[in-house]
């Protein structure tokens with residue numbers, strides 16, 4: 001039987017952050033994850049060594065740059081350096097969650113643009129192609145001078161929600177003007193009306209609603225975002241509107257879930273607060289591995305089939321991903 005990909009020409013590596021995802025992708029492709037020795041010197045420096053040859057191979061690294069962000073960033077840079085020095089033919093970095101992407105422009109001045117810096121670092125280290133999921137903003141693709149593909153999961157997430165719940169009385173809520181585009185795509189896809197919350201931030205922690213454009217009364221609500229980090233953005237909006245509406249569902253690609261320990265002692269408290277303001281389910285993907293996290297409000301969708309398909313296409317004869325974008329999950 002023909003193998004899906006040729007292990008003599010292709011290798012898959014993972015590092016510390018996306019181990020289960022990489023394992024499951026490799027299993028789908030009927031290939032082993034390549035061996036790597038990875039450890040820290042006593043002062044924290046990273047040491048790694050490839051345990052097999054990559055000479056003339058197309059190497060795929062599956063690794064998200066999530067917390068601990070700086071450790072995970074250094075790990076991938078160091079692996080890419082080792083791969084290049086070991087004569088890998090091509091290096092494709094599959095970074096489901098690209099950390100540092102949120103700092104993509106100057107907002108107050110005298111600040112860095114870390115997403116450009118990370119792009120430069122990855123390129124300089126030697127990646128030839130980047131594949132990522134729901135990048136924070138489209139312009140980041142332009143920070144790379146190598147092929148950069150951004151795979152959207154909106155279709156995958158919203159299909160899963162509409163299969164699990166009756167959305168016939170739902171509206172898609174855009175929690176601010178910045179999210180209208182994303183909300184419109186989802187509303188069109190599901191044939192639902194859109195509601196826009198026009199809010200203003202009086203001070204850092206004080207949000208006021210000027211207007212709600214559209215009808216929320218008695219409706220189920222679907223909110224789509226690229227990520228949930230502290231959860232503050234969504235919680236603050238929902239605190240102001242949840243009494244008007246019925247069930248609330250949230251879909252976000254990246255579950256960053258940073259725990260502000262001045263507010264919550266543990267993740268139960270963090271997620272219970274979502275439940276208290278009417279959230280029935282939060283759908284996320286495993287772009288970030290939710291290691292010790294399990295809460296009944298969370299539904300984690302697996303990206304391994306998509307990533308396996310990406311590797312199959314990219315390592316194929318033409319290396320083109322165009323077929324991928326015709327799949328039903330887009």
Ligand code: R5P
Nearest residue numbers: 226227228229230231232233
């Ligand atoms: C903002 O631009 C993003 O799309 C998210 O809404 C934001 O990063 C979420 O952060 P947090 O959960 O910390 O409010």
